[in-house]
Amino acid sequence: MNIGIPKxxxxxxxxxxxxxxxxxxxxxxxxxxxxxxxAGVGAGFSDLQYEQAGARIVYSPHEAFARAELVLKxxxxxxxxxxxxxPGTTLMGFLQLASARQDRVQSLLQNKxxxxxxxxxxxxxxxxxxxxxxxxxxxxxxxQISTRYLQTNYGGKGILIGxxxxxxxAEVVIIGGGTAGTNxxxxxxxxxxxxxxxxxxxxxxQHICERFPQAVTMISTRRNIERAxxxxxxxxxxxxxxxxxxxxxxxxxxxxxxxxxxxxxxxxIDLGGCFETSRPTSLDQPTYIEEGMIHYCVPNVPAMVAxxxxxxxxxxxxxxxxxxxxxxxxxxxxxxxxxxxxxNTYHGELLHLYQxxxxxxxxx
Numbered sequence: 001m002n003i004g005i006p007k008x009x010x011x012x013x014x015x016x017x018x019x020x021x022x023x024x025x026x027x028x029x030x031x032x033x034x035x036x037x038x039a040g041v042g043a044g045f046s047d048l049q050y051e052q053a054g055a056r057i058v059y060s061p062h063e064a065f066a067r068a069e070l071v072l073k074x075x076x077x078x079x080x081x082x083x084x085x086x087p088g089t090t091l092m093g094f095l096q097l098a099s100a101r102q103d104r105v106q107s108l109l110q111n112k113x114x115x116x117x118x119x120x121x122x123x124x125x126x127x128x129x130x131x132x133x134x135x136x137x138x139x140x141x142x143x144q145i146s147t148r149y150l151q152t153n154y155g156g157k158g159i160l161i162g163x164x165x166x167x168x169x170a171e172v173v174i175i176g177g178g179t180a181g182t183n184x185x186x187x188x189x190x191x192x193x194x195x196x197x198x199x200x201x202x203x204x205x206q207h208i209c210e211r212f213p214q215a216v217t218m219i220s221t222r223r224n225i226e227r228a229x230x231x232x233x234x235x236x237x238x239x240x241x242x243x244x245x246x247x248x249x250x251x252x253x254x255x256x257x258x259x260x261x262x263x264x265x266x267x268x269i270d271l272g273g274c275f276e277t278s279r280p281t282s283l284d285q286p287t288y289i290e291e292g293m294i295h296y297c298v299p300n301v302p303a304m305v306a307x308x309x310x311x312x313x314x315x316x317x318x319x320x321x322x323x324x325x326x327x328x329x330x331x332x333x334x335x336x337x338x339x340x341x342x343x344n345t346y347h348g349e350l351l352h353l354y355q356x357x358x359x360x361x362x363x364x
Contacts, residue, residue, distance in 0.1 A: 001325045002032050004068025006061050007039040010075045012283040014042030014306035015313070017072035017093070018321070020053040022314045027054030031325050036064040043306040065089075070325055074313070075300065076100060079107060087112040090329045092321060094118050094134070097344050098245045099272040108345045114329050118313075120242045120342035120352060121320055128242055129338075130320065132179050133312035137302040138267045139183030139238065143191060145296055146172070146234045149263050149287060155294065157261050159233055162192025169193050173228045175220070175249055175274065176238035177204040180267050184236050185212055196228050225249055230257045236265045237274040243344075243352055245272040252276045255291040262293050269297045 003026060005017045016039050018026075023033050033055040037047060047057045058064050065071060065084035073093035077085075082104075085091070095117040097105050108115060118130040143161070150170065152158035163169035172188045174181045177199035188195050189212050197208050200220040209217050218224045229235055229250060235258075239246050246268035255264075255277060268274040277290045281297045283304065288295050302309035320339060324332045333340040343351050 001328070002034065002067055002069045003325060004064040004071045005033065005035045005039055005055075006064040006071065006073065006081070007036045008042075008073065008075055009061075009078055009081065010300070012303060013075050013300055014303045015074045015300075015310045016040040016043050016045065016306075017074055018318075019043075019310055019314045020045055020049040020055075022318050022321070023050055023055045024053035025318065026322065026325055029322065029326065032056070034058050034064055034067045036061055039064075040310075042303075043310040045310075072321065076104070079104065082107045082111060082113065085111055085113050088114070090114040090116065090324065092116045092118065092317075092324065094131075094270075095344060096270045098243060099270065105345070105350070109348050109350065112348050114346050115344045116320075116324065116329070116339060116342045117243075117344050118317055118320075118342070120344070121317075121338050122242060122341045123338050130313070130317045131242070133316050134302050134309065135179035135238075135240075135267075136183045137305060137309055137312065139180035139185075140187055141301050141304060142180075142184045142236045142238075142265050142267060143187035143193075145265055145286075145301075146170075146188075146236070146263055147191070149294055149296060150233065155261075155287070156263065157233060157259075161188070170233040171231050172196070172234045172236070173198065173232040174236045174238065175199075175225065176240070176268075177201070177208050177217075178238060178240065180238035180240070181236070182208065182211070184238065184267075185215060189214060193234075196232075198225060198228060220249070226254050226257065229254050230259075232258065232262055234263045234265065235275075236267065237278075238267045239274040240268055240271055246274045248274060248276050250275045252291060255293050258293060260292045261289075264293055264295050266295065266297045267301065270299045273297060 035050045035055040037059045071091045076095045121130045150156040150159045161170045170193045172193045173196045175198045196216040198218045198220045205217040266273045266278045278297045
């Protein structure tokens with residue numbers, strides 16, 4: 001199969017659709033791989049490394065798309081990129097179509113582009129193996145982000161996360177006890193913060209309680225979220241449902257009862273955000289203030305560590321990519337239910353995108 005790896009064109013997206021090591025494996029399996037010039041530079045991969053892996057370097061995005069039967073991307077394609085696909089091409093990427101503008105999804109349907117959303121590849125036990133490492137990275141980075149934006153020189157409250165003798169630590173509330181939430185708790189507790197974790201699943205809370213006995217756990221109810229936010233210095237939202245827009249769990253009215261200049265980190269912003277006051281920001285201007293609260297709502301947080309994120313993603317995704325490259329999307333859907341669940345657009349029809357018709361997304 002002919003496989004295209006274009007350069008990501010969204011601002012501050014430094015990751016790439018496949019590493020040179022991944023390219024080498026696909027080439028050895030008999031595929032032809034076309035990599036756009038400098039596609040991997042943000043993640044530290046040179047054109048020479050791709051050539052040594054067996055790829056052919058192409059010097060225009062049009063060629064990277066037009067030559068491909070399978071396109072490998074990280075981010076959802078921009079409108080101009082959609083026009084570069086040949087009808088019937090398969091696209092694999094973190095597409096987050098549930099939060100996309102409806103005209104973006106319509107253009108994929110009209111151009112007969114088949115899409116496989118990495119975040120929706122789901123095994124029989126309910127786990128999402130390709131999304132998992134990116135969620136881990138996002139959760140780990142949330143603590144790093146919070147330490148910065150609690151600093152006075154970044155406009156924060158001037159709080160040391162772990163406190164010091166005679167001065168209590170920061171109050172951190174994590175909403176969602178999944179992969180991102182658990183990894184956020186790991187770092188925050190390690191830094192000495194006082195951590196509260198909220199989730200709707202008592203079994204999840206039991207596991208967290210056993211792993212982090214120093215943390216407070218709460219069942220997710222409106223009242224508990226409201227109470228926890230009222231004393232929080234940092235609130236990290238990690239509520240995600242594959243194939244759906246994230247539900248809003250922190251309302252504007254809750255913010256009115258919070259301590260001034262507290263920090264909200266919305267790791268669910270890729271799927272619309274779980275705070276009512278969230279709107280997407282970027283790595284060059286990551287924060288804004290609304291209702292007196294500092295909001296950090298960067299959609300592509302793992303791009304901050306592009307090399308680590310690319311390696312982690314490839315480790316998780318390569319087996320699925322290889323399967324699609326070997327047999328095509330039609331047979332891959334039949335052979336592997338995990339892939340079938342991740343197909344969003346297929347021969348002009350919409351599949352497995354549960355909330356898109358009822359939610360007007362605001363993303364590109």
